Amino acid sequence: MIETGLTDAELKALQQPEYRVFPKRWGAEYVAAGEVRFALWAPGLSTLSLWLNGETTPMSPVGDGWFELLVTGVVPGSEYAFVLPEGMHVPDPAGRALKHDVHGPSLIVDPTAYQWRHTQWRGRPWHEAVVCELHxxxxxxxxxxxxxxxxxxxxxxxxxxxxxxxxxxxxxxxxxxxxxxxxxxxxxxxxxxxxxxxxxxxxxxxxxxxxxxxxxxxxxxxxxxxxxxxxxxxxxxxxxxxxxxxxxxxxxxxxxxxxxxxxxxxxxxxxxxxxxxxxxxxxxxxxxxxxxxxxxxxxxxxxxxxxxxxxxDNRNQTPWLERDDEGKPHFYDAVWNDGYHHLLHAWAANEPRGHFKPFASDIWTRLGRALATGFVLQGENVEYLDPDLHGGPSGHLPPTAFVNFLQNHDQIGNRAFGERLLALVDQDLADRLMAMLLLAPQIPLLFMGETYGSRQPFFFFSDYPTHITKDMPKDRLEQARGFGAHDDVSVDDISDPNDRETFIRSKLDWGFASTEMGQRQQARIADLITKRQNFLVPLLAEAAGDAGEVLLAADGAVAVDWRLGKGLWQLRANFSDETKRMPRFAGAIIHADGLMETLDEKDDIDLPGASLLFARQS
Structure with a gap:
């Protein structure tokens, strides 16, 4: 027998490649070898034609506004478009590929051409998720x-x-x-x-x-x-x-x-x-x-x-997040938890303006509630905020129903200057905020480059034709006002989204990952995620609703316990500059920042300023 170095599953995948095809109701679809059905819904038209490889053929109306045509001898790569009565050629709205761009013809694609290697892949449970968003x-x-x-x-x-x-x-x-x-x-x-x-x-x-x-x-x-x-x-x-x-x-x-x-x-x-x-x-x-x-x-x-x-959905509502009797979601696994970002950003970056203004008060009470029960806002009236965005109670949901983040494409790219968090706060504070993000039971999301501490700006950029005035600098300035921009920022300060240089300046600098600072950050992120996977994720497998309890949330100090299955996960964080008396914790310290001495788990603890710990009791 020849040694391949592959597992049985990998060898089977290579021998029997999987062909994945979804039979769309719109557009071009192979129905047999070389035979393609073209279908388009155009209820306002009396006639419609198909242009295929230079030849135009009338399509048949089949009722309810649909037109169809069955063509044989069609090979992958063939160019096609739909022809309107006045002669305009339009691409397939459900086409698999384009020849050039959205204004040109579509291309016939054989969806069985790609041979999948990892056919045994079935995904991973949601509670194991650590997300990186990328453009x-x-x-x-x-x-x-x-x-x-x-x-x-x-x-x-x-x-x-x-x-x-x-x-x-x-x-x-x-x-x-x-x-x-x-x-x-x-x-x-x-x-x-x-x-x-x-x-x-x-x-x-x-x-x-x-x-x-x-x-x-x-x-x-x-x-x-x-x-x-x-x-x-x-x-x-x-x-x-x-x-x-x-x-x-x-x-x-x-x-x-x-x-x-x-x-x-x-x-x-x-x-x-x-x-x-x-x-x-x-x-x-x-x-x-x-x-x-x-x-x-x-x-x-x-x-x-x-x-x-x-x-x-920034309305802070729970109906689409509800679980069944087995804890499985009826509809959605999780929601992006914008309030968590807004609250911490308003405080840490000292930007109590725009979208962040309604979140810029009662910081510690709200942070404790968000960590323990999900949404920052849960039904109370808030000044400066649309009543539809007040939300409702969310503590009955498991922590994994919420995706928390310190930054994402919106929160960076819609700023006046595209700054990342590390351009706005010092490294020590950023480190503690990252530890709290990655080791709290909610699902953490990072934005590309955050894994190695990138300071590269990320802007809003576009490539609209000159006759379209959408998202010009004046529009971006108005957007930036909502993302913390000072009143003295002017249109002249905003990068033109349509300028190619704005796009180029947004590209990640992967060279920074090899610097001493980049390697330090990568090692820290990897260490935090390893602790999450080894110590927290096993508890999250059994996490249910009503898991969190706020023990303290005031004056820069937050103490939260989560009962996750049979385990207890605990956070004690002091974001002030003074030592704070905090509730006791039980079990082993899994991670600590800013602690210079051993703490006794049996009594209330004096937690130094600028420090935090996570502990677990099984």
Whole structure:
């Protein structure tokens, strides 16, 4: 027998590659070898044609606004577009690839061409998640899926277990954040091909990393949105702050989005989705809200895989987070907990302005409550805040229902100067805030570069045509006001999002990771995550609601206990400059910062200023 060095599972995967295909209801779809069905919903049109490799053929109306055409002899790489009655060519809104950009033809793709290596991968439980959010275009100098794949080993070595990709659905231009996508099934061409994205995910799985995709379902972008030309019925009269809202009361529109979620999870093997700005998904005319139906559908088709769903919603509400009798989520695993960031940022960076203003008082009481029970705001009236954002009680949920962070793409990139936290606070405070983030029971999220202490700014950047005035410096200044900018910041101080240099300046400097400071930070992050995985994660496997109890929260001091299954996890933190008397702890100290002597677990303790500890009793 020849020794291959592979496990039986890996050898089986190589011998029997898995072909992952999701049969979309929209667009081009192979139905047999060389035979493709083209389908488009265009209820306002009386005629529609298909342009394929230079030839135009009328499509057949099949009822309810749908047009279809079955074509044989179609090979991968064939160019195609839909032709409107006046002759305009538009790309496939559900196409798998583009020839050039969102204004040109689509390409036929054989989804079975990629041979998956890690076919036995079924994901990881959510309580093991330590997330790193990244933007493909600035994660590496090359800004591609292939280049990003080469850096995944660095993240895995640090202890990251989940990478969360900012949106990759095709949008206009050569750079952007991705939240203005217009072709939701098409990977953004400058990042690479569909197979390049699959290879990135495959590589991640081989390293034990889950991959979650950020998806935007509340609107489509303003440039390249041809659906609004031939199917204006796809959109509501009401809009979102960023564009037209999709009309989910119509089945084709609803199917388009739910199929998209399933497409990424099934055909690309993503381990989950993060639904952007779910509170702006307007669906008050349907029996079931789109956000709920999407989650239920994903859960039904996921089988034995660990597929995780996260959403963003600043209303601090719990219905989409509720668990069943076995502790499993009915809909979503977790929500981005913006309040945790706002509270700590307002205090640590001394920026009690903009979005942070409602969180800039009663810091320690609110921090204790957030650590123990989830949301910072749980129903009380707060000055300067929309009543819809006051929320409700959340302590009945397990800690893992909340994703906490010190920074993310929004909280850095929407600032006037794109500064990271380390440009705003001293290293010692940043270290303690990071320890509290990584060792508290909530799910921690880091932004790319945070694993090695990057100080590289990250800006909002775009590549809109000159006739589109969206997100110009004056708009960015208004946005920056909400993210802590002083009143003396002017338009002249804001980097032009459309200037390519703004994009270049946002690219990660991986050389910093090799410096003494970078290596120190990497080692510290790795140590904290190792402690989390070894000592906290086993307790989180049994974590339920009503786990946290605030023992002290005042004057810079916070003491919280969490009962996690049969174990007790404890935090004692003193962010003041003076020694504070703190409640006793039990068991072994797992991590400590700023302690110069041994503390007695049997009595209340005197905790020095600028120090914290985590302890565990099993």
């Amino acid at each position: 493909v275009g600035t994660f590496t100098d090359e800004g591609t899926f292939a280049a990003a794949a080469e850096k995944l080993a660095d993240l895995a070595a640090t202890g990251i277990t989940v990478i969360e990709l900012m949106p990759v659905a095709a949008f206009s231009g050569q750079r952007g954040w991705g939240y203005d996508g217009v072709l939701l099934y098409t990977p953004y061409p400058p990042y690479g091909s569909p197979d390049d994205l699959k290879a990135l995910i495959d590589r991640a799985h081989g390293l034990g990393l889950m991959v979650i995709l950020d998806v935007v379902y509340n609107h489509l972008g303003v440039d390249g949105n041809y659906l609004s030309v031939y199917a204006p019925e796809f959109f509501q009269e009401k809009g979102t702050p960023w564009g037209q809202a999709i009309d989910f009361s119509k089945s084709p529109c609803r199917d388009f989005i739910i199929d998209n979620a399933l497409y990424w999870i099934e055909e690309y093997a993503f381990d989950g989705l993060r639904v952007d700005a779910a509170n702006h998904i307007l669906d008050d005319r349907s029996e079931r809200h789109l956000v709920e139906e999407l989650a239920q559908t994903v859960r039904e088709v996921s089988g034995e895989r660990h597929v995780h769903l996260v959403f963003e």
